[in-house]
Amino acid sequence: TPATSKPALWQLQYPICPGPPGVYIVAPSAGKGLGVFAAHDLEIGDIVMRETPVIKIVPPKVAKGRPYPMSIVSKLVREEFEALSPDAQEEVLSLTYHASSAEKTNTDALGIIFRTNAYNTGDKVGLFPKIARINHACRPNTSYYWSEKLNKRIVYATRKIKAGEEFFVSYISLLLTQEERQKQLDRYGFTCHCEACTQEREAQQASDNRRTIIKKAFANFEPQLILEPPRSSKAKEQARKNAKASVQLAELVQEEGLADYYAKAYRIAAISHARVEDWQPAAIWANRGYELRYMEDPQSPNTLELYQLTSTFISNWESELRSRFST
Protein backbone atom coordinates (compact mmCIF):
# COMPACT_ATOMS: atom_id res chain seq x y z
CA THR A 1 0.00 0.00 0.00
CA PRO A 2 1.37 3.50 -0.78
CA ALA A 3 2.48 5.37 2.34
CA THR A 4 0.06 8.21 1.55
CA SER A 5 -3.03 5.99 1.46
CA LYS A 6 -5.70 6.45 4.13
CA PRO A 7 -5.61 4.02 7.06
CA ALA A 8 -7.96 1.08 6.65
CA LEU A 9 -11.05 0.93 8.83
CA TRP A 10 -9.59 -1.86 11.00
CA GLN A 11 -6.53 0.34 11.66
CA LEU A 12 -8.76 3.09 13.03
CA GLN A 13 -10.76 0.68 15.13
CA TYR A 14 -7.70 -1.15 16.45
CA PRO A 15 -4.85 1.35 16.46
CA ILE A 16 -1.49 -0.41 16.39
CA CYS A 17 0.26 -0.23 19.74
CA PRO A 18 3.87 0.79 19.16
CA GLY A 19 4.90 -1.03 22.39
CA PRO A 20 6.60 0.46 25.43
CA PRO A 21 9.20 3.15 24.72
CA GLY A 22 12.76 1.74 24.63
CA VAL A 23 14.59 1.94 27.95
CA TYR A 24 18.12 2.20 26.65
CA ILE A 25 20.30 3.56 23.87
CA VAL A 26 23.77 2.23 22.99
CA ALA A 27 26.15 5.08 22.23
CA PRO A 28 29.82 6.03 22.65
CA SER A 29 30.88 6.69 26.24
CA ALA A 30 33.89 8.98 26.70
CA GLY A 31 37.04 6.86 27.21
CA LYS A 32 35.06 3.63 27.56
CA GLY A 33 34.17 2.55 24.02
CA LEU A 34 30.43 2.03 23.74
CA GLY A 35 28.09 2.33 26.70
CA VAL A 36 24.39 2.03 27.48
CA PHE A 37 22.35 5.14 28.32
CA ALA A 38 18.87 5.76 29.73
CA ALA A 39 16.30 6.69 27.07
CA HIS A 40 13.96 8.08 29.75
CA ASP A 41 13.84 8.61 33.52
CA LEU A 42 13.84 5.44 35.63
CA GLU A 43 12.69 4.73 39.17
CA ILE A 44 14.45 2.35 41.60
CA GLY A 45 13.55 -1.21 40.57
CA ASP A 46 12.70 -0.41 36.93
CA ILE A 47 13.98 -3.03 34.51
CA VAL A 48 16.73 -1.89 32.17
CA MET A 49 17.30 -5.13 30.23
CA ARG A 50 16.28 -8.77 30.21
CA GLU A 51 18.40 -11.00 28.02
CA THR A 52 18.82 -14.67 27.20
CA PRO A 53 22.44 -15.83 26.82
CA VAL A 54 23.50 -16.54 23.23
CA ILE A 55 26.32 -18.76 24.48
CA LYS A 56 26.35 -20.64 27.77
CA ILE A 57 29.18 -22.96 28.81
CA VAL A 58 29.92 -25.16 31.81
CA PRO A 59 33.31 -23.81 32.85
CA PRO A 60 36.20 -26.16 33.64
CA LYS A 61 36.81 -26.76 37.35
CA VAL A 62 39.58 -24.54 38.79
CA ALA A 63 40.79 -23.66 42.30
CA LYS A 64 38.90 -20.68 43.81
CA GLY A 65 40.22 -17.36 42.47
CA ARG A 66 42.18 -19.02 39.64
CA PRO A 67 41.42 -18.06 36.02
CA TYR A 68 39.80 -20.59 33.68
CA PRO A 69 42.30 -22.14 31.21
CA MET A 70 41.70 -20.19 27.99
CA SER A 71 42.37 -23.14 25.68
CA ILE A 72 39.44 -25.09 27.19
CA VAL A 73 37.14 -22.04 27.37
CA SER A 74 37.87 -21.12 23.74
CA LYS A 75 37.05 -24.65 22.58
CA LEU A 76 33.73 -24.74 24.48
CA VAL A 77 32.75 -21.27 23.26
CA ARG A 78 33.62 -22.05 19.65
CA GLU A 79 31.41 -25.16 19.67
CA GLU A 80 28.42 -23.06 20.78
CA PHE A 81 29.31 -20.20 18.44
CA GLU A 82 29.28 -22.44 15.35
CA ALA A 83 25.63 -23.32 16.04
CA LEU A 84 24.49 -19.64 16.08
CA SER A 85 22.75 -17.81 13.22
CA PRO A 86 24.99 -15.52 11.10
CA ASP A 87 23.36 -12.44 12.72
CA ALA A 88 24.01 -13.72 16.23
CA GLN A 89 27.60 -14.60 15.28
CA GLU A 90 28.10 -11.09 13.92
CA GLU A 91 26.77 -9.56 17.13
CA VAL A 92 29.16 -11.68 19.24
CA LEU A 93 32.14 -10.82 17.04
CA SER A 94 31.32 -7.10 17.29
CA LEU A 95 31.93 -7.15 21.06
CA THR A 96 34.99 -5.49 22.49
CA TYR A 97 37.80 -7.52 24.06
CA HIS A 98 40.98 -7.13 26.00
CA ALA A 99 43.93 -9.44 25.30
CA SER A 100 47.56 -9.45 26.42
CA SER A 101 50.11 -9.17 23.58
CA ALA A 102 50.95 -12.91 23.89
CA GLU A 103 47.25 -13.80 23.69
CA LYS A 104 46.78 -11.67 20.58
CA THR A 105 49.02 -14.02 18.63
CA ASN A 106 48.21 -17.43 20.11
CA THR A 107 44.64 -17.39 21.48
CA ASP A 108 41.31 -17.68 19.67
CA ALA A 109 39.80 -14.16 19.78
CA LEU A 110 36.38 -15.69 20.44
CA GLY A 111 37.57 -17.06 23.80
CA ILE A 112 38.90 -13.62 24.74
CA ILE A 113 35.67 -11.90 23.68
CA PHE A 114 33.89 -14.35 25.96
CA ARG A 115 36.25 -13.67 28.88
CA THR A 116 35.88 -9.87 28.54
CA ASN A 117 32.09 -9.91 28.30
CA ALA A 118 30.61 -13.02 29.95
CA TYR A 119 28.90 -13.23 33.34
CA ASN A 120 28.53 -16.05 35.85
CA THR A 121 25.12 -17.50 35.15
CA GLY A 122 24.08 -19.97 37.87
CA ASP A 123 26.71 -22.72 37.69
CA LYS A 124 27.52 -21.84 34.08
CA VAL A 125 29.03 -18.80 32.36
CA GLY A 126 26.94 -16.93 29.80
CA LEU A 127 27.39 -14.30 27.12
CA PHE A 128 24.68 -11.63 26.82
CA PRO A 129 25.62 -9.37 23.88
CA LYS A 130 23.32 -6.46 24.82
CA ILE A 131 24.07 -6.45 28.55
CA ALA A 132 27.76 -6.77 27.60
CA ARG A 133 27.67 -3.15 26.43
CA ILE A 134 27.14 -1.87 29.98
CA ASN A 135 30.30 -0.36 31.42
CA HIS A 136 31.62 -0.75 34.95
CA ALA A 137 31.50 1.70 37.87
CA CYS A 138 32.52 1.19 41.49
CA ARG A 139 29.31 2.87 42.73
CA PRO A 140 26.94 1.62 40.04
CA ASN A 141 23.36 2.70 39.42
CA THR A 142 22.07 -0.72 38.31
CA SER A 143 22.38 -4.27 39.49
CA TYR A 144 21.54 -7.61 37.94
CA TYR A 145 20.56 -11.15 38.69
CA TRP A 146 20.29 -14.42 36.84
CA SER A 147 16.85 -16.05 36.66
CA GLU A 148 17.20 -19.77 36.01
CA LYS A 149 13.44 -19.99 35.56
CA LEU A 150 13.29 -17.32 32.82
CA ASN A 151 16.73 -18.26 31.40
CA LYS A 152 17.46 -14.53 31.45
CA ARG A 153 19.82 -12.08 33.10
CA ILE A 154 17.90 -9.09 34.38
CA VAL A 155 19.40 -5.65 34.89
CA TYR A 156 17.42 -3.17 37.02
CA ALA A 157 17.92 0.33 38.42
CA THR A 158 19.13 0.55 42.02
CA ARG A 159 18.71 4.32 42.15
CA LYS A 160 16.70 6.95 40.31
CA ILE A 161 18.23 7.50 36.88
CA LYS A 162 17.64 10.51 34.63
CA ALA A 163 17.20 10.28 30.84
CA GLY A 164 20.62 10.47 29.17
CA GLU A 165 22.56 9.12 32.19
CA GLU A 166 24.81 6.14 31.54
CA PHE A 167 23.90 2.80 33.12
CA PHE A 168 26.71 1.13 35.06
CA VAL A 169 27.04 -2.27 36.71
CA SER A 170 29.88 -3.63 38.75
CA TYR A 171 32.13 -6.33 37.28
CA ILE A 172 33.78 -7.06 40.66
CA SER A 173 33.15 -7.17 44.40
CA LEU A 174 32.81 -3.59 45.62
CA LEU A 175 33.94 -4.18 49.21
CA LEU A 176 37.54 -3.43 48.28
CA THR A 177 39.74 -0.36 48.42
CA GLN A 178 40.31 1.63 45.24
CA GLU A 179 43.75 0.02 44.76
CA GLU A 180 42.36 -3.50 45.25
CA ARG A 181 39.50 -2.81 42.84
CA GLN A 182 41.90 -1.52 40.19
CA LYS A 183 43.97 -4.73 40.46
CA GLN A 184 40.86 -6.76 39.74
CA LEU A 185 39.81 -4.50 36.86
CA ASP A 186 43.25 -4.83 35.23
CA ARG A 187 42.13 -8.07 33.64
CA TYR A 188 39.50 -6.12 31.70
CA GLY A 189 42.30 -3.87 30.50
CA PHE A 190 41.14 -0.49 31.76
CA THR A 191 41.91 1.98 34.51
CA CYS A 192 38.71 2.85 36.28
CA HIS A 193 37.92 6.56 36.19
CA CYS A 194 34.44 6.22 37.64
CA GLU A 195 33.08 8.82 40.06
CA ALA A 196 34.10 6.67 43.08
CA CYS A 197 37.68 6.24 41.80
CA THR A 198 38.32 9.89 40.95
CA GLN A 199 37.39 11.56 44.23
CA GLU A 200 39.70 13.95 46.05
CA ARG A 201 42.37 12.15 48.11
CA GLU A 202 40.57 12.68 51.42
CA ALA A 203 37.20 11.50 50.11
CA GLN A 204 38.95 8.51 48.50
CA GLN A 205 40.55 7.58 51.82
CA ALA A 206 37.20 7.87 53.61
CA SER A 207 35.55 5.69 50.96
CA ASP A 208 38.32 3.05 51.27
CA ASN A 209 37.87 3.05 55.06
CA ARG A 210 34.10 2.64 54.78
CA ARG A 211 34.41 -0.28 52.36
CA THR A 212 37.01 -2.00 54.56
CA ILE A 213 34.85 -1.56 57.68
CA ILE A 214 31.71 -2.80 55.85
CA LYS A 215 33.51 -5.91 54.59
CA LYS A 216 34.83 -6.74 58.10
CA ALA A 217 31.45 -6.06 59.71
CA PHE A 218 29.61 -8.33 57.24
CA ALA A 219 32.06 -11.14 58.08
CA ASN A 220 31.86 -10.51 61.86
CA PHE A 221 28.05 -10.45 61.89
CA GLU A 222 27.70 -13.66 59.86
CA PRO A 223 28.05 -16.20 62.73
CA GLN A 224 25.74 -14.10 64.95
CA LEU A 225 22.79 -14.05 62.56
CA ILE A 226 20.71 -16.66 64.34
CA LEU A 227 17.18 -16.08 65.55
CA GLU A 228 17.59 -17.95 68.83
CA PRO A 229 17.66 -15.30 71.59
CA PRO A 230 20.83 -15.01 73.70
CA ARG A 231 20.70 -16.76 77.11
CA SER A 232 23.60 -15.61 79.29
CA SER A 233 23.77 -12.00 80.47
CA LYS A 234 27.08 -11.64 78.61
CA ALA A 235 25.47 -12.85 75.35
CA LYS A 236 22.51 -10.51 75.94
CA GLU A 237 24.85 -7.58 76.41
CA GLN A 238 26.67 -8.52 73.17
CA ALA A 239 23.32 -8.79 71.32
CA ARG A 240 22.35 -5.29 72.49
CA LYS A 241 25.67 -3.92 71.22
CA ASN A 242 25.15 -5.76 67.94
CA ALA A 243 21.71 -4.22 67.43
CA LYS A 244 23.23 -0.75 67.78
CA ALA A 245 26.18 -1.61 65.53
CA SER A 246 23.86 -3.07 62.88
CA VAL A 247 22.16 0.31 62.43
CA GLN A 248 25.54 1.99 62.09
CA LEU A 249 26.48 -0.62 59.49
CA ALA A 250 23.30 0.01 57.45
CA GLU A 251 23.97 3.76 57.60
CA LEU A 252 27.58 3.26 56.49
CA VAL A 253 26.54 1.15 53.49
CA GLN A 254 24.04 3.88 52.53
CA GLU A 255 26.63 6.62 53.05
CA GLU A 256 28.99 4.79 50.69
CA GLY A 257 26.07 4.44 48.22
CA LEU A 258 26.58 0.69 47.71
CA ALA A 259 23.00 -0.15 46.73
CA ASP A 260 24.02 -3.73 45.87
CA TYR A 261 24.62 -4.32 49.58
CA TYR A 262 21.65 -2.50 51.14
CA ALA A 263 19.46 -5.60 51.46
CA LYS A 264 22.28 -7.55 53.11
CA ALA A 265 22.81 -4.76 55.68
CA TYR A 266 19.05 -4.41 56.33
CA ARG A 267 18.76 -8.17 56.99
CA ILE A 268 21.58 -7.92 59.55
CA ALA A 269 19.79 -5.01 61.26
CA ALA A 270 16.49 -6.95 61.25
CA ILE A 271 17.92 -10.12 62.82
CA SER A 272 20.08 -8.18 65.29
CA HIS A 273 16.99 -6.36 66.60
CA ALA A 274 14.94 -9.56 66.68
CA ARG A 275 17.59 -11.13 68.93
CA VAL A 276 16.95 -8.43 71.53
CA GLU A 277 13.19 -8.69 70.93
CA ASP A 278 12.97 -5.13 69.68
CA TRP A 279 10.21 -6.07 67.22
CA GLN A 280 9.33 -2.71 65.71
CA PRO A 281 12.78 -1.96 64.20
CA ALA A 282 13.23 -5.67 63.46
CA ALA A 283 10.03 -5.64 61.35
CA ILE A 284 10.87 -2.35 59.64
CA TRP A 285 14.41 -3.41 58.66
CA ALA A 286 13.20 -6.82 57.49
CA ASN A 287 10.51 -5.18 55.35
CA ARG A 288 12.99 -2.76 53.80
CA GLY A 289 15.28 -5.67 52.96
CA TYR A 290 12.36 -7.66 51.57
CA GLU A 291 11.29 -4.82 49.27
CA LEU A 292 14.78 -4.63 47.80
CA ARG A 293 15.15 -8.39 47.43
CA TYR A 294 11.72 -8.59 45.79
CA MET A 295 12.82 -6.02 43.23
CA GLU A 296 15.96 -8.04 42.57
CA ASP A 297 14.17 -11.38 42.18
CA PRO A 298 10.67 -12.06 43.57
CA GLN A 299 11.31 -15.80 43.78
CA SER A 300 14.83 -16.04 45.21
CA PRO A 301 15.50 -17.79 48.55
CA ASN A 302 16.79 -14.46 49.92
CA THR A 303 13.47 -12.78 49.07
CA LEU A 304 11.39 -15.59 50.56
CA GLU A 305 13.47 -15.60 53.74
CA LEU A 306 12.97 -11.85 54.23
CA TYR A 307 9.25 -12.25 53.57
CA GLN A 308 9.11 -14.84 56.36
CA LEU A 309 11.16 -12.70 58.74
CA THR A 310 8.98 -9.64 58.05
CA SER A 311 5.75 -11.55 58.78
CA THR A 312 7.14 -13.14 61.95
CA PHE A 313 8.51 -9.86 63.29
CA ILE A 314 5.28 -7.98 62.49
CA SER A 315 3.18 -10.53 64.38
CA ASN A 316 5.59 -10.40 67.35
CA TRP A 317 5.34 -6.62 67.29
CA GLU A 318 1.52 -6.83 67.22
CA SER A 319 1.52 -9.26 70.18
CA GLU A 320 3.81 -6.93 72.09
CA LEU A 321 1.48 -3.97 71.43
CA ARG A 322 -1.58 -6.00 72.38
CA SER A 323 -0.04 -7.12 75.67
CA ARG A 324 1.16 -3.58 76.40
CA PHE A 325 -2.32 -2.06 75.93
CA SER A 326 -4.21 -4.85 77.67
CA THR A 327 -2.39 -4.31 81.01
Ligand SMILES: C[S@@+](CC[C@H](N)C(=O)[O-])C[C@H]1O[C@@H](n2cnc3c(N)ncnc32)[C@H](O)[C@@H]1O
Ligand atom coordinates in the same frame (compact mmCIF):
# COMPACT_ATOMS: atom_id res chain seq x y z
C1 LIG B 1 31.89 -5.66 28.96
S1 LIG B 1 32.65 -4.46 27.99
C2 LIG B 1 31.63 -3.04 28.19
C3 LIG B 1 31.22 -2.41 26.85
C4 LIG B 1 32.32 -1.79 26.06
N1 LIG B 1 32.59 -0.42 26.50
C5 LIG B 1 32.04 -1.81 24.57
O1 LIG B 1 32.40 -0.84 23.88
O2 LIG B 1 31.50 -2.80 24.09
C6 LIG B 1 34.06 -4.17 28.98
C7 LIG B 1 35.05 -3.20 28.37
O3 LIG B 1 34.50 -1.88 28.40
C8 LIG B 1 35.49 -0.93 28.81
N2 LIG B 1 35.08 -0.38 30.13
C9 LIG B 1 34.10 -0.83 30.93
N3 LIG B 1 33.97 -0.05 32.03
C10 LIG B 1 34.92 0.91 31.92
C11 LIG B 1 35.30 2.00 32.76
N4 LIG B 1 34.71 2.27 33.92
N5 LIG B 1 36.33 2.78 32.33
C12 LIG B 1 36.96 2.54 31.15
N6 LIG B 1 36.64 1.51 30.34
C13 LIG B 1 35.63 0.71 30.70
C14 LIG B 1 36.79 -1.71 28.92
O4 LIG B 1 37.43 -1.62 27.68
C15 LIG B 1 36.33 -3.13 29.16
O5 LIG B 1 37.27 -4.09 28.74
